[in-house]
Amino acid sequence: MTELLVDARGMRCPWPALRLARAMREAGVVRLLADDPAVPREVGALAAEHGWTAEPLAPPEQGFRVIRAEF
Numbered sequence: 001m002t003e004l005l006v007d008a009r010g011m012r013c014p015w016p017a018l019r020l021a022r023a024m025r026e027a028g029v030v031r032l033l034a035d036d037p038a039v040p041r042e043v044g045a046l047a048a049e050h051g052w053t054a055e056p057l058a059p060p061e062q063g064f065r066v067i068r069a070e071f
Contacts, residue, residue, distance in 0.1 A: 002027065003065070008034040017042040024052065024068060033063040040064075 004027035008016035016034040020043065023030045032043065040056070043064050047054035053067045 003029045003031050006030055006032045008032060008036075008039075010035065012036050013038040013042050017046050020066060021046060021050075024050070024066065028068045028070070030066045031057070031063060032066060033061075035061075 004023050006016075006019050006023045008019050011019070011034065013036050016032060016036060016039050020030060020032050023032075032039075034043075043054050043066065046052070047066060051069045053069070055065045055067070057063055057065055
């Protein structure tokens with residue numbers, strides 16, 4: 001399974017969430033790098049709305065891995 005990388009560091013919400021949603025149309029797994037403090041809340045809400053799984057990566061600077069349900 002290929003993982004698409006979305007680097008949204010330096011962008012403020014809603015841009016990281018919008019970039020994530022766009023990437024999820026192309027890939028089943030996306031790694032999102034973002035440094036806006038609102039991103040965890042935004043990604044969590046977007047994932048819940050679409051039935052995706054959002055896994056925070058360690059260390060936190062690594063962002064999130066988001067997986068579509070059918071993958």
